[in-house]
Amino acid sequence: MTNSTRFAPSLTLIALAVAALCSGPSAIAAEPEVDVANADVPELVTVQVTSTKTRSSMSLGGAEIQKVIPGVNPLKAIAALPGVSFQTADPWGNNEQNLSLFVHGFNGQQLGYTMDGVPLGDQQYGNYNGLAPQRALTSENVSRVVLATGAGDLGTASTSNLGGAIETYSRDPAKERNVNLQQTMGSHSATRTFLRFDTGTFGDNNGLFFSMLHHEAKAWDFNGRQSNDQANLKFVHASDAGKLTMYANWSDKTEPNEDSTGYGPGIPVSPYTRPFLYPDFKAALAYLDSKGAPPIGVGTNFQNYYSDAQRTDKLAYVKYEAFLSDALTWSNQAYYHHNDGAGVVAGPINQAGLPALFSAYFPGVADKKPVFGNSGYATRTTEYKINRNGWISKLRWDAGDHQVEGGIWFEHNRSSAYRRWYALDVNNPGTPYERPTNPLITQYGSFIDNKVVQLHLQDEWKLRPDLALQAGFKSSLQYADGQFPVQQLAATLTGGSLALPVGEIDTKKWFLPQLGLRWDMSTTDQVFANVQQNMRQFVTYGGGGNSPWSLGSQAAFDLFKNTAKPETSITYEAGLRDKRTLNLGPLTAFEGQAGLYHVDFSNRQLAISTNTIITSFAGGTTILANVGSVKTNGVDLAGTFRFGPNFSFYNALSYNRSEYQDNYDTVTGTTKTPVLTAGKVVPNTPEWMNKFAATLNMGDVEMQVTGDYVGKRFATYTNDQSVAGYVLFGLNVSGKVPFASSYVKNLTWNVNVTNLANRQGVLQPVVGAAALNYAVYPIPPRMGFITLKADI
Numbered sequence: 001m002t003n004s005t006r007f008a009p010s011l012t013l014i015a016l017a018v019a020a021l022c023s024g025p026s027a028i029a030a031e032p033e034v035d036v037a038n039a040d041v042p043e044l045v046t047v048q049v050t051s052t053k054t055r056s057s058m059s060l061g062g063a064e065i066q067k068v069i070p071g072v073n074p075l076k077a078i079a080a081l082p083g084v085s086f087q088t089a090d091p092w093g094n095n096e097q098n099l100s101l102f103v104h105g106f107n108g109q110q111l112g113y114t115m116d117g118v119p120l121g122d123q124q125y126g127n128y129n130g131l132a133p134q135r136a137l138t139s140e141n142v143s144r145v146v147l148a149t150g151a152g153d154l155g156t157a158s159t160s161n162l163g164g165a166i167e168t169y170s171r172d173p174a175k176e177r178n179v180n181l182q183q184t185m186g187s188h189s190a191t192r193t194f195l196r197f198d199t200g201t202f203g204d205n206n207g208l209f210f211s212m213l214h215h216e217a218k219a220w221d222f223n224g225r226q227s228n229d230q231a232n233l234k235f236v237h238a239s240d241a242g243k244l245t246m247y248a249n250w251s252d253k254t255e256p257n258e259d260s261t262g263y264g265p266g267i268p269v270s271p272y273t274r275p276f277l278y279p280d281f282k283a284a285l286a287y288l289d290s291k292g293a294p295p296i297g298v299g300t301n302f303q304n305y306y307s308d309a310q311r312t313d314k315l316a317y318v319k320y321e322a323f324l325s326d327a328l329t330w331s332n333q334a335y336y337h338h339n340d341g342a343g344v345v346a347g348p349i350n351q352a353g354l355p356a357l358f359s360a361y362f363p364g365v366a367d368k369k370p371v372f373g374n375s376g377y378a379t380r381t382t383e384y385k386i387n388r389n390g391w392i393s394k395l396r397w398d399a400g401d402h403q404v405e406g407g408i409w410f411e412h413n414r415s416s417a418y419r420r421w422y423a424l425d426v427n428n429p430g431t432p433y434e435r436p437t438n439p440l441i442t443q444y445g446s447f448i449d450n451k452v453v454q455l456h457l458q459d460e461w462k463l464r465p466d467l468a469l470q471a472g473f474k475s476s477l478q479y480a481d482g483q484f485p486v487q488q489l490a491a492t493l494t495g496g497s498l499a500l501p502v503g504e505i506d507t508k509k510w511f512l513p514q515l516g517l518r519w520d521m522s523t524t525d526q527v528f529a530n531v532q533q534n535m536r537q538f539v540t541y542g543g544g545g546n547s548p549w550s551l552g553s554q555a556a557f558d559l560f561k562n563t564a565k566p567e568t569s570i571t572y573e574a575g576l577r578d579k580r581t582l583n584l585g586p587l588t589a590f591e592g593q594a595g596l597y598h599v600d601f602s603n604r605q606l607a608i609s610t611n612t613i614i615t616s617f618a619g620g621t622t623i624l625a626n627v628g629s630v631k632t633n634g635v636d637l638a639g640t641f642r643f644g645p646n647f648s649f650y651n652a653l654s655y656n657r658s659e660y661q662d663n664y665d666t667v668t669g670t671t672k673t674p675v676l677t678a679g680k681v682v683p684n685t686p687e688w689m690n691k692f693a694a695t696l697n698m699g700d701v702e703m704q705v706t707g708d709y710v711g712k713r714f715a716t717y718t719n720d721q722s723v724a725g726y727v728l729f730g731l732n733v734s735g736k737v738p739f740a741s742s743y744v745k746n747l748t749w750n751v752n753v754t755n756l757a758n759r760q761g762v763l764q765p766v767v768g769a770a771a772l773n774y775a776v777y778p779i780p781p782r783m784g785f786i787t788l789k790a791d792i
Contacts, residue, residue, distance in 0.1 A: 054516025105658030112161025186785030224256030264773030417543030446542020501557030592639025628662025
């Protein structure tokens with residue numbers, strides 16, 4: 001793996017200090033709340049500095065998001081913001097199986113996500129309570145993405161926003177009739193076609209848009225195909241009495257997964273990438289021995305035939321904002337989400353623990369190869385279903401010096417996860433793009449009924465025109481009941497268990513407080529400070545991961561239910577926002593935000609092997625337990641320097657240190673082994689990151705060069721393995737086509753290049769890998785794309 005050079009962080013600190021010190025203070029009045037859904041987006045607004053929040057809040061507009069690459073996942077776009085680390089295998093950021101997102105030391109499953117206020121769940125790869133933002137809303141229809149690092153709004157509809165919230169907003173229908181067509185072509189047979197029709201205003205102030213998307217691209221390291229078909233529809237009716245919004249989304253997506261590559265003394269071969277053998281079935285047959293085992297010399301880095309993720313989502317909401325008076329607004333939003341998905345892997349039948357598993361289901365059958373179609377491979381699926389419906393109600397009252405808001409969020413979610421095994425017939429191997437049928441084994445099937453209630457109440461009090469105090473709290477209640485309609489065979493369970501766990505767990509936290517302060521020091525400077533407590537509810541998933549219903553026995557579940565506490569955090573943050581014009585030679589303007597934060601993260605949950613707590617457990621039984629706390633300290637500095645109307649330079653520097661405070665024990669048999677994590681850094685959380693975007697406007701042509709530095713990251717909890725940092729560069733060049741027509745308007749082109757220097761190295765380690773041996777995903781190679789856009 002190649003080492004990468006570092007940015008000099010001191011240059012950013014000096015530049016920010018000079019910009020802040022070279023202009024004088026003056027007085028500022030508090031600004032009204034920004035309409036983040038439809039606010040006009042200036043030329044380069046990477047940091048929203050007009051926020052009236054009492055906490056760190058930054059945003060990216062839709063135009064800036066599309067500069068990364070047309071159709072990019074909004075979560076990848078916000079990697080340009082300070083404190084955000086995002087990696088995935090494809091240039092759009094669409095691959096969810098190996099997606100890695102960290103914000104201020106919290107991983108992606110410890111953040112909250114919404115789209116137009118609708119909760120999107122915690123973004124786990126195994127679906128159980130939501131969907132990815134790009135599956136809820138086509139990227140080209142995104143108006144803005146807002147990142148609250150550390151403390152989201154009290155009314156954010158999420159049970160997982162322990163470390164902050166990411167809110168995505170859709171564009172409203174255009175006021176003028178228009179047809180927008182975009183076509184992208186590029187590396188690895190990529191093609192993306194987007195069509196949007198806006199009716200313009202019609203009838204009694206109505207507007208509607210409808211869009212369609214078709215996206216295809218091959219994986220960069222093997223002949224796998226990523227595909228997505230999606231449709232969005234949005235209707236808006238506005239009147240003096242209120243605003244009615246109706247939205248519907250349909251998304252059908254199939255994408256190849258990527259296998260990580262193992263490294264370490266116990267692994268004989270570690271290739272840069274670990275591609276699948278599909279579609280060369282002849283080579284796949286020759287790869288295995290007569291018993292269906294991969295070559296011994298490759299160890300754990302054997303090649304599967306294929307793996308993919310299949311997701312079909314239907315999402316809809318109706319929202320009405322009633323203007324009851326000039327001072328009183330009542331908003332009600334009802335939503336529905338249905339998901340049908342599967343994770344599919346076709347791999348050798350004779351590896352890891354599969355022979356023992358298959359022997360339990362086919363006792364007395366020595367040769368399992370004929371059972372699974374004589375190919376030596378079996379197809380494993382985890383098949384998901386989600387049925388969610390919910391209601392969000394908020395009442396806002398502008399009572400002079402007080403702005404009071406109260407609300408309730410209710411959601412009822414019924415989710416299931418079934419693990420099944422299918423034959424991979426030597427004469428009819430199938431493809432990753434179709435759902436297998438007629439399972440040989442249904443290993444288990446879970447069903448979890450989950451009800452969530454969240455209440456909030458807050459008051460923003462203007463103590464004087466330049467000083468505001470915000471105080472409030474939220475309540476988070478969860479009532480979950482998990483069952484297993486299909487039980488796993490007792491012979492396949494550990495610790496002497498006879499069945500997978502079932503039962504109810506109710507968790508209620510009535511008082512999660514928040515206190516914030518905003519002081520307008522001048523017309524250009526604003527100070528904010530905030531402290532807030534958050535909680536992450538227990539994961540309600542019956543198919544794996546850190547969920548009580550994914551434990552291997554009823555005893556482990558009961559122990560968790562009686563002793564475990566939800567993860568909680570208290571976030572302290574303070575900062576300065578600045579936006580001003582300057583007269584420093586070529587430097588004409590500056591806008592930015594500097595922030596300090598400290599987080600006390602308590603009751604961290606981890607699946608560990610132990611038998612020290614309950615004597616009926618056999619050695620090595622996995623339990624889910626609280627293993628201590630984490631303390632985090634960090635600094636974010638981000639700003640845009642404008643050099644006249646034609647050139648701007650954005651830079652975001654961040655420092656984060658997240659340390660475990662406690663050790664924990666694992667037990668194998670009668671041997672207790674301490675895991676020395678106290679004082680260790682949370683893996684995959686770089687201490688230093690730096691991002692920049694240099695934008696040059698040359699009339700009809702604009703060029704933007706971006707850079708992303710991510711520092712060294714540890715690959716294990718005990719910090720005995722690490723991966724080097726990297727620097728990746730990107731290029732975006734766009735322009736107008738000199739074309740005159742009464743039918744075609746705004747004909748433009750975009751050229752995007754990712755990994756401009758074609759660097760190699762480690763993109764991300766697999767967090768939680770065992771000591772000494774660890775696994776990584778590699779940096780994808782340079783790729784190029786061209787996009788044509790036109791309005792009709």
